[in-house]
Amino acid sequence: MNLNEPIAPSRSRTVTVGGRQIFLTEKGAGHPLLMLHGGGPGASGISNYSRNMDALAEHFRVLVVDMPGYGKSTKGVDRSDPFGDLAGAMLGLLDVLGIRSTHVVGNSLGGACALRMALDAPSRVSALVLMGPGGVNTTRGLPTPGLKLLLNYYKDNGPSREKITRFIRDYLVYDGSRVSDAMIEERYQSSIDPEVIKAPPLRGPKNLRAALRMDFTRDPRLPACQVPTLVLWGVDDLVNRPSGGRTLLERMPNCDLHLFSKTGHWVQWERADEFNAFTTAFLAANTPRP
Numbered sequence: 001m002n003l004n005e006p007i008a009p010s011r012s013r014t015v016t017v018g019g020r021q022i023f024l025t026e027k028g029a030g031h032p033l034l035m036l037h038g039g040g041p042g043a044s045g046i047s048n049y050s051r052n053m054d055a056l057a058e059h060f061r062v063l064v065v066d067m068p069g070y071g072k073s074t075k076g077v078d079r080s081d082p083f084g085d086l087a088g089a090m091l092g093l094l095d096v097l098g099i100r101s102t103h104v105v106g107n108s109l110g111g112a113c114a115l116r117m118a119l120d121a122p123s124r125v126s127a128l129v130l131m132g133p134g135g136v137n138t139t140r141g142l143p144t145p146g147l148k149l150l151l152n153y154y155k156d157n158g159p160s161r162e163k164i165t166r167f168i169r170d171y172l173v174y175d176g177s178r179v180s181d182a183m184i185e186e187r188y189q190s191s192i193d194p195e196v197i198k199a200p201p202l203r204g205p206k207n208l209r210a211a212l213r214m215d216f217t218r219d220p221r222l223p224a225c226q227v228p229t230l231v232l233w234g235v236d237d238l239v240n241r242p243s244g245g246r247t248l249l250e251r252m253p254n255c256d257l258h259l260f261s262k263t264g265h266w267v268q269w270e271r272a273d274e275f276n277a278f279t280t281a282f283l284a285a286n287t288p289r290p
Contacts, residue, residue, distance in 0.1 A: 014072070017092040023072035025064045028057030031126070031287045032102035034090065035064045036110025039134070039202040040172065041153045041164055042187030044071030048107060051272035059280055060103065065093065067113065069201025071190065076199040083135060083214055087116035091124060100124070103283045107131040107268060108240060109202060115216060118227040127286035128229040129279050131267045132237050135216045136244030146171030146239035146265065154200040164188045171238045174264040222251050228286040229255040232275065234263030
């Protein structure tokens with residue numbers, strides 16, 4: 001890609017994948033980079049990566065999606081194997097787009113989906129960047145307070161502005177004062193979509209078998225995964241335990257780990273400049289030659 005040429009505006013469309021409609025926004029040129037958002041209430045691709053897409057599009061063909069269950073994509077996720085369901089949908093999207101191999105960036109639930117893609121189809125994933133990924137259970141203990149709030153958002157009295165404000169300002173980021181009222185309102189309105197309320201995308205596993213499928217530390221394929229991986233984790237993450245980063249570092253043969261001080265669950269938003277720089281350098285070093 002000629003960096004002296006202006007980057008074309010982003011373009012959005014809906015792609016049919018296995019009977020589902022997947023909303024996709026694309027920008028830039030070069031090796032593909034699939035970006036997968038987190039699973040909090042009201043999440044979507046563009047809101048998750050608003051501070052990253054333009055910078056990364058200077059170097060890659062950036063594909064930001066709304067995963068099934070979220071945003072403008074078809075609602076509903078298979079609760080018996082949610083990570084596998086999402087990974088299958090994203091691999092299907094690559095098939096429809098004619099993409100043989102892509103870098104994948106994933107935050108939280110998107111990180112779990114990205115890691116599952118690398119385990120299920122390693123030849124399709126050229127490099128991984130994971131930010132506080134789900135499914136890395138290091139304690140066998142109860143969920144964190146932030147994860148409990150996320151999983152229970154649609155229970156009891158249902159969604160509310162109070163619940164989503166508490167989740168975002170108290171648990172998603174280190175400094176909640178940086179989050180605007182407009183961002184919270186946007187997330188809240190997305191979270192009360194009637195189709196989402198009928199089929200909340202992220203809830204507790206249905207049974208023990210489903211729980212085991214959602215724990216990567218039990219997956220025997222993890223130590224054999226050769227995909228170059230960069231793990232970025234905020235040391236003040238109250239949703240997914242930062243100790244998961246050390247676990248991935250120790251168990252994956254080609255894994256680097258960087259911890260961010262005074263940073264919560266949303267590294268790509270809270271530390272956007274550093275995230276963009278680290279991610280660009282790591283992915284550029286692991287981009288396959290034509």
